[in-house]
Amino acid sequence: MPEGHSVHRIARQFERNFVGQRVVVTSPQGRFSDGAALLNNLELEEAWAVGKQLFMRFSGDHWLRVHLGIYGAWDFSGTIHADATIASANGRMGQTNQRGTVFDAAGENSLSSIGAPRKTRMRMAEEQHESELEQTTQFPPEPIGAVRVRLLTETVCADLRGPTACEVLTAEQVDAVLARLGPDPQRDSSDEAGQKFVDAVVKKNTPIGLLLMDQSVVAGIGNVYRAEMLFRAHIDPYRPGKKITTDEAWGLWRDWIYLLDIGVQTGQMMTIDGLEGEAWRKAMANRADRHWVYKREGLPCLKCGTHIRLDEMANRKLYWCPSCQT
Template sequence: MPEGHSVHRIARQFERNFVGHRIAVSSPQGRFAEGAAVLNGTELIEVWAVGKQMFMGFAGDHWLRIHLGIYGAWDFSGDIQADATIASANGRMGQTNQRGTVFDAEGENSLTSIGAPRKTRVRMAEAEKESALDVANSFPPEPIGQVRVRLLTDTVCADLRGPTACEVLTQEQVDAVLNRLGPDPQRDPSDVAGQKFVDTIRKKNTAIGLLLMDQSVVAGIGNVYRAEMLFRAGIDPYRPGKLITEDEAWALWRDWVYLLEIGVQTGQMMTIDGLEGEAWRKAMANRADRHWVYKREGMPCLKCGTNIRLDEMANRKLYWCPSCQT
């Protein structure tokens, strides 16, 4: 499932390419036909994300809420103008900090597809096949697979497949969704937001490993960031929130502010600090070189040498070091 940094990057791509335009909205699949009819032909006013959810504000007090879930993805085609922080194409990532161009083996942050990794191919939902996505010879391209919603301008097309949520809301309904979500430091990095996170954590008897994944506690953290943040903090994922100290809770919040910004700027969940030169390029290109514990089960901890442990917590994989995290 895309974590918070990816959704913020998708929002930036829409802001750069679609905001200020009247949008032709359709549902090639048919499942969003009613909602598409409401939005079709109206101007897109604003786009932003909170955690794993994106909100697109259209003229007439209509909002399109998208939650990609595990399988959702946006596929873009046409004359795409990249946000300064999304200088990538077909899986290539070009950094703005002059460290050089790197290639992301996961293909997660391509200009042409963001969300569930699709690289240059899309999965045909019903037949479980894969087919080449070739949009070079026509615009807009013919829909491929089960496209829930298509957003189209004169120059850019965005197709959404496989979302968990795709619905039209009023402002009042948007506010109700936001009230159920925890703070997102990309929207509000203030100490007030941080204190809300700290207070929520420290009054609960739930394991901290579960609390960090609870979107009502903090928005945007998924399995990767959960594992990496707790390792960086040296905290046992099973420790109850009420036994997390004030200082530890604040350190978690500040680390989330820090890591989320890196993710938005680079497109990668880079959680190992201090990498330079070739080590940095390797880490940007390969997930195995940029994480401390995630997907390293059975391998020696990079700090202490203890084998990284893999558990299951609430039906999600949990990676951690039983020696470093106490």
């Protein structure tokens, strides 16, 4: 499932390419026809994310809410201006990373397809030069597969496939959704937001490995960040929230601020610190080289050598080191 950093990057794509323009909204698949009719030819006025949910406000105070879930993804085509963290569409990073972009082999930091992995026309064309794309890509492209909703301007097209939720809401309904979500440091990294997270953790008897995945406790953390944050904090994922100290809870909150910002800036969930040169490039290109425990079951811990365990917690895979995290 796409985690919080991906959805923030999607929101930035819409900010850069769609906000301020009238948008043609259709549902090629037909399942969103009524919602598309409400939004069609309205101006997109803002786009932002909270956790794993994307909110877009159209003129007339109509809101589009999208939750990608496990299978959802947005595919962008046309003249794409890179999101606000990147200097230009050729992938040269801005001031947050002067070493240049290294594209992940699985397309995790793609600018043209964000969400669940899939081989799309745009993703397959990523290594082509811009001039080649212009010569070979029809605009707007014919819809591929079950496109729930298409947003189209004169220059950019965004296709949504496979979301868990895609609906038009009123402002009051948006507020109701937001009230059920925990804090997201990309929206609010204040001490007040942090205190809300800490209070939610330390009062519960629920294992911390479940609390971090509870979107009402903290918004945006998924399976990867859960495993990596707990390893970085040396915390047993089965320890109840009530037995997490206040200092430990604040440490988790600050680490989430730090890791989420890296994810938004680079498009990748980089959780190993201090990598330089070839080690950094290798980690940016291959997920296996940028995580401590995630997907490393049966392999020796990179710190202590103990074999990484793979358990199941609430029907989700849990990766952890039984030696470091005690």
